[in-house]
Amino acid sequence: xxxxxxxxxxxxxxxxxxxxxxxxxxxxxxxxxxxxxxxxxxxxxxxxxxxxxxxxxxxxxxxxxxxxxxxxxxxxxxxxxxxxxxxxxxxxxxxxxxxxxxxxxxxxxxxxxxxxxxxxxxxxxxxxxxxxxxxxxxxxxxxxxxxxxxxxxxxxxxxxxxxxxxxxxxxxxxxxxxxxxxxxxxxxx
Amino acid sequence: xxxxxxxxxxxxxxxxxxxxxxxxxxxxxxxxxxxxxxxxxxxxxxxxxxxxxxxxxxxxxxxxxxxxxxxxxxxxxxxxxxxxxxxxxxxxxxxxxxxxxxxxxxxxxxxxxxxxxxxxxxxxxxxxxxxxxxxxxxxxxxxxxxxxxxxxxxxxxxxxxxxxxxxxxxxxxxxxxxxxxxxxxxxxx
Numbered sequence: 566x567x568x569x570x571x572x573x574x575x576x577x578x579x580x581x582x583x584x585x586x587x588x589x590x591x592x593x594x595x596x597x598x599x600x601x602x603x604x605x606x607x608x609x610x611x612x613x614x615x616x617x618x619x620x621x622x623x624x625x626x627x628x629x630x631x632x633x634x635x636x637x638x639x640x641x642x643x644x645x646x647x648x649x650x651x652x653x654x655x656x657x658x659x660x661x662x663x664x665x666x667x668x669x670x671x672x673x674x675x676x677x678x679x680x681x682x683x684x685x686x687x688x689x690x691x692x693x694x695x696x697x698x699x700x701x702x703x704x705x706x707x708x709x710x711x712x713x714x715x716x717x718x719x720x721x722x723x724x725x726x727x728x729x730x731x732x733x734x735x736x737x738x739x740x741x742x743x744x745x746x747x748x749x750x751x752x753x754x
Numbered sequence: 755x756x757x758x759x760x761x762x763x764x765x766x767x768x769x770x771x772x773x774x775x776x777x778x779x780x781x782x783x784x785x786x787x788x789x790x791x792x793x794x795x796x797x798x799x800x801x802x803x804x805x806x807x808x809x810x811x812x813x814x815x816x817x818x819x820x821x822x823x824x825x826x827x828x829x830x831x832x833x834x835x836x837x838x839x840x841x842x843x844x845x846x847x848x849x850x851x852x853x854x855x856x857x858x859x860x861x862x863x864x865x866x867x868x869x870x871x872x873x874x875x876x877x878x879x880x881x882x883x884x885x886x887x888x889x890x891x892x893x894x895x896x897x898x899x900x901x902x903x904x905x906x907x908x909x910x911x912x913x914x915x916x917x918x919x920x921x922x923x924x925x926x927x928x929x930x931x932x933x934x935x936x937x938x939x940x941x942x943x
Contacts (some may be wrong), residue, residue: 568840575894575928600765601844602928603792603794603804603842603844605792605794605803605804605840605842606802607800607801607802610805611796611800611836611838612796612838612840612855613794613795613796613802613838613839613840614794614840614853615804615840615841615842615853616794616842616851616853617842617844617851618779647800649777650802650803650804651801651802651803652804653792653794653804653805653806655792655806656788656928658832662805662806664804664805665912666801666803684883693940694943695911695942696942697942698941698942699941699942700939700941700942701939701941702940702941702942703940704940705764705924705926705928705940707929707940707942708942708943715942724765733829735894736894737894737895739894750890751890751891751892751894751896752887752888752889752890752891753885753886753887753889753891754883754886754887754895754897
């Protein structure tokens with residue numbers, strides 16, 4: 566049998582660890598593919614939507630992730646109504662597709678404000694926009710980014726399921742569930 | 755004002771054209787980012803899911819895309835029930851996020867068989883799997899890929915909305931709707 570380049574992919578515990586190692590790396594390394602996952606959510610009329618987000622926190626022990634967003638964005642409105650999100654990352658170097666299913670909570674107010682305070686000087690311009698993101702404008706640049714703590718929201722994702730697919734000499738796919746205390750199961754790829 | 759590296763992003767018609775040029779490129783160029791979009795769909799219990807797919811056809815005049823899939827996959831079952839899909843691509847070289855919303859149809863039988871015949875010798879092994887994709891297995895390699903024309907399905911996506919976001923010296927975002935004959939509207943990013 567062809568030797569595998571990524572031996573961790575052949576062991577459920579190591580594969581699970583690898584997913585979190587890469588998520589955590591995305592928080593601090595702008596060039597890691599896990600820095601910019603694709604987030605999918607459902608609109609009020611039941612349709613899926615997907616967009617790039619920036620991963621801001623990843624905690625293996627709590628199984629949670631955080632993304633910063635604009636309180637006025639459709640993401641926030643839709644996730645308040647249907648609090649389920651999926652995150653997707655293709656990590657080419659690891660030949661690893663990470664798919665997460667999560668429940669979503671929106672944090673605003675004092676809790677978020679403390680984090681906002683820490684962000685000042687970083688990239689606060691991405692929170693606060695006039696008109697709100699997604700509104701029609703007559704010309705392409707008829708908008709202003711206005712740092713506004715009241716627009717700052719944290720999207721906290723509580724991961725429920727991890728589906729990891731490794732494309733090696735032999736493909737391997739596993740699923741890890743919060744309800745099973747993250748015990749893994751192999752799946753047919 | 756800083757000159758833009760991608761002047762096409764400042765014109766609605768050119769931006770729309772650019773989206774399709776890049777989608778079409780993904781069909782024939784394995785290394786184009788549009789080769790592997792992320793597809794999002796909704797499960798029967800109303801939750802979003804996302805995975806990588808391979809773009810197999812893109813037609814600007816009909817506004818349609820095609821993806822090949824395994825008839826036994828959960829993608830097919832879920833899209834038959836909730837025939838809406840979203841596609842997402844981040845094209846780093848173009849600094850362009852492409853977001854598509856589409857209605858989905860599953861093609862099987864004789865129509866698909868003709869395409870299957872053309873695929874033989876290409877990568878038919880990705881269609882037909884025992885057990886079906888996503889089924890639990892005891893060990894990682896307890897599965898067999900068995901080329902099977904009866905498992906081959908085409909997912910045809912009829913694009914309804916295109917949301918294009920260009921990250922330049924100034925960010926620009928536009929939306930194009932089938933119902934408006936693809937006339938574009940600028941949106942606040």
